Amino acid sequence: MKTHDVYFDDSGKQPFVQFLGSSAISQSFVLCDEITKEYCLPILQELVDLGDFSIIEVPKGESNKTIETCNIVWRALTKVNADRKALLINLGGGVLTDLGGFAASCYKRGIHFINIPTTLLAMVDASTGGKTGVDFGSFKNQIGVFSAPVFTWVHSIFLKTLPAMQIRSGAAEMIKHGLIYDAQHFEDVIINFQNPAPFISDSVAIKQAVVTKDPTEKGLRKILNFGHTLGHAIESFFLNTSTPLLHGEAIALGMILETYLSHKHLNLSNKDLSKILESIQRFYSLPKIEPSAYQNIIDLTKQDKKNEHGSVRYVGLKSLGKAVYDLPLHSEDILDAFAFYQSL
Ligand SMILES: NC(=O)c1ccc[n+]([C@@H]2O[C@H](COP(=O)([O-])OP(=O)(O)OC[C@H]3O[C@@H](n4cnc5c(N)ncnc54)[C@H](O)[C@@H]3O)[C@@H](O)[C@H]2O)c1
Incomplete structure (x- = not known):
């Protein structure tokens, strides 16, 4: 392409x-x-x-x-x-x-x-x-x-x-671009959350930089899916309910779960963990997920397009602005991340 x-x-x-x-x-x-x-x-x-x-x-x-x-x-x-x-x-x-x-x-x-x-x-x-x-x-x-x-x-x-909730939804992808590639962009977006327009071109530049290196997602481009393995599964789950989530809301929730897993498996520091969680929670009022939904969501991750040979993959963060892809995502990890989310 x-x-x-x-x-x-x-x-x-x-x-x-x-x-x-x-x-x-x-x-x-x-x-x-x-x-x-x-x-x-x-x-x-x-x-x-x-x-x-x-x-x-x-x-x-x-x-x-x-x-x-x-x-x-x-x-x-x-x-x-x-x-x-x-x-x-x-x-x-x-x-x-x-x-x-x-x-x-x-x-x-x-x-x-x-x-x-x-x-x-x-x-x-x-x-x-x-x-x-x-x-x-x-x-x-x-x-x-x-x-x-x-x-x-x-x-x-x-x-x-554009309604404010749609602005919030879009800003989730801007936050994602900062978290995976450019810590300064993350700061810019959270400081100017009410007026993100001046930072649109920076956000697009990050996406373009990644896509140019890997247009058809053989490797690096996968980092753009941070928050999306669980976020998409959660979005799909809620699509079938009377309270569907906006895409960005689902991704914000997915980023919380995948940030927690980054802390657990990649030694993402306590400081970065707290900063990311605090920022996302400040801007998004995220839904409760009933334990009865967990298995359904785990099943939905099995259709994720990053999966290989039947193994579910996710993107994690080593630190603010540095992402790693192709990490295995086991059902126990998902359950653990949901338990953490319930405790917030
Ligand atoms: N292709 C990709 O790389 C990529 C990346 C991220 C997300 N997506 C996809 O994007 C979709 C979500 O997009 P979205 O959040 O824009 O949702 P959307 O396209 O459903 O738009 C949200 C709502 O806003 C309305 N709207 C659009 N422009 C408006 C405006 N200027 N003023 C008032 N209302 C307006 C639309 O009619 C719609 O009702 C998902 O399907 C997701 O999978 C694709």
Whole structure:
């Protein structure tokens, strides 16, 4: 997979307009959900002239990150005879950029797509790096491909309408970037938690630095999954309840558990342990997990994409800013981490 450019704020206008008007493009489609159609499309139209385009609207939210929603996209493209030079502009959060990237990559074996993320989480994480896909049954991102957008255009103007809980959710991935790669970024994010926008480009730079070294996750890129082995399993578990978690909330919880395991197995210092736990607990009110859910969550980790030869793996921290990948995660460790979490 090739790596791709990311433009920030108004620096994206010119490349966007230029690509839209180029001979590489026959027709443009803006993919949005009901929210981004109402709030974000008018902003995008104020930023640039989109020329002739069609809207493809899909239902919002993680529960619609499915192959059935891809069918809506593929039907809409097929209905108007969209050809291989069609362009899909994914205007939305991580659900939409993941799903739109996947739908574009499969339609006629691949058409161009551009990501314009409109949530903090999609800006700092989901819209870059080329992972696309959908959930399958209870399993997160089970079906997907590595496929890069033409480029990603991150404009913080879209954050104006984003609810505070979604800002908190996105900030979890920024915290993760700091914890695995750059202690200063971690400090910046927690000190400026109420206004993370000035640190978006730093967060993206960390992700890009890791992805450039290992685009298809053979090794180093796995560190971006810190908090995700348990976080994804917990997110999947709660997806099937009446109180689903936001992605970032699940990852915040996963980071607590995997930080504890780092302390236990990698000698992460008491000082770092306390600092990380205190920061995450200050910003996130995390759910209680009933012991009756533990086995279910353990079973869900067995589908994690980092697993090899049946062994579940996680990412740990040696210290603030230094991560280690491919650590074995045994069921007893998960139970121990949950016991620790209950004691907090
Ligand atoms: N591909 C990757 O590398 C990667 C990385 C991290 C997360 N993800 C994925 O990202 C998804 C989560 O993304 P998310 O947190 O953005 O959730 P989301 O896409 O569901 O967006 C959250 C909600 O915010 C609304 N919204 C979007 N922009 C808005 C705006 N500007 N103003 C008001 N409302 C707005 C959306 O309509 C939606 O209802 C998960 O599926 C996760 O697996 C992917």
